[in-house]
Amino acid sequence: MLPVPVRFAVVVSSLASLLGCTKEAIPTLQPAVPTPAATTFTNPLLSSGPDPWVAQKDGFYYFVATNDRNLTIRKTAKMSELGTAYSTVVWTPAASGGNVRHLWAPELYWLDGKWYLYYTAGSSTGGCCASQRLWVLENPSPDPTTGTWTEKGQLLSAGHDYSAIDATVLELGSQRYLLWCGVESTTNSEGRLYISALRNPWTLTGPRTEISRPTYDWERKGPPTNEGPEVLQHNGRTFVTYSASHCMTDDYALGLLTLTGSDPLDAASWTKSARPVFTQNPTGKAFGPGHNGFFKSKDGTQDWLLYHANSLAGQGCGDLRSPRIQPITWRADGTPDFGVPAAVGQPLPRPAGE
Template identity: 55%
Template sequence: MRNGSDPWVIGKDGYYYYSQTMGNRIVLWKTEKMSSLGTASQVTVYTPPAGASNSANVWAPELHYLDGKWYIYYTAGSGPDGTQRTWVLENASADPTTGTWTDKGRIFLADSDFWAIDGTVMEYNGQRYFIWSGRPDLSQQKQNLYIAKMGDPWTLTGTTTMISEPVISWEVNGGPVNEGPEYLTHNGKNFLVYSASGCWTDDYSLGLLTLKEAGNPLLATDWTKSTQPVFTKNTTGKAYAPGHNAFFKSKDGSEDWILYHANSNSGDGCGEKRTVRMQEFTWNADGSPAFGTPVATLQSKPVPSGE
């Protein structure tokens, strides 16, 4: 589809709005068809001020529509890796590619005021939660997944809970990493799909956390981790290190699709060689997602239904 990493997409009012990591700014793409994303119009909606605490390493922006306004959750720092934190922008315009984006500052709690990336929003049983990847000890590479309640779209309340840490062998290739959490719900079942292992390795993969029925997202014991990755490299299809995904529905609402980045060659690492890909997925008999195998690029595939 396009070169890039950390893809995100949201559909609203007949359009899809897409974003990805750009490094020094936030760009939104607008398209009526996901199959036309490669030629979609794009607008730079935010460039952080030079020398600010959010001026560098702008990663993984996610666009959400909450309470009648648009919000972008993104990661940025002042330059050194240890300064990375999660931030929020707000826009009251009906179209997020227009209007004014207001900086709402950092989103965090005092009990988890440390390195934080890849923030996302989960809405469950009338309550919003913020979920992100954090590294409490900069002397160690270990990244865990954390969750907290949201009081409003830019404020967290209560306390922070760690709900996942990289402890299984497939989560620690190149380093112990859990990152890129994404909420997925289907027929009353609730999941978090996340990326594990170092993105610089071919073994970067997707894992799955399942919330028990009527569970409390703030209780780590209410989440069950799959023992194996649910989406991993396809060496025969030249798809390495698939991860940092998003989800969307087809235009007519009949299909579920996964959007992710991957490399076409072994050893391509965690840089500009990554490409954004999408493919349809289905559901297993137990209600969990069946993502299948990453497909190779330049293959002819049916477009999302309704396009």
């Protein structure tokens, strides 16, 4: 056995050696390097989302689309990140009634301090699409993914209880109007665009006025149709895009109406463009682009187009239609230029402010 002084020296030496090894084993900590935020995105934003539409409020986007079964809202701070957005079912129809089947083309609006959700639905006893009508829900919550949605009933034009789809709201000064796709009578199924004044968000008042019907060859591919009206306002001018030809065809495309008169209830106040303004891009896998919406970029400096398209030819009107976005530019004459549908997978700059 070693003498005490020697044993003490060995312990101290071993301890010092151990501490020295431990100190050398501690890695030097480097400051974390943040991952650069992505500056681009690609279309489509979701694998499915026919008839897409989006509302903006308090820094958030609220996205809705056709899914037939219920009304679902996706909430996101960045439209380019819609694929990871919070999603919630806000309304499920009853088992029977006039608004329980074929839920199509929902649109959200914040009006008079409440949310209103317009949608198309049909009867539990009627076939598609003769029983399709316009309906509206109301919710006082500032966030439409919370609170309670209550039914306000059917939006009905006096004396014209005919098939009606695709409601959208136009605001001009202090007056609001509803635009939609309807039929002339129960014996004519051709889709036409109509407008009527709104007394409040759930009540139409006065006569309906037809402002467009499919007259050009490019509007008459498949069953002749004008549908999906959407309002775009810029520098004091009002435009309405609409989807022409039938969604079963790859020729489904956007047309354009311009309010050139002073009274939107006067058909003569609307001027139709003779050519489509947004058509298919087969090489970019964008077939049948249409039924769109519009939104502002995060910083408010850009106008963006939201629309659906199929990625392959012949996919028709089903759930394979996917939502896509791209920026709008403005021509020197003040009219919108929607360009060509961006190719699937093509990197695009994110909306400004994202």
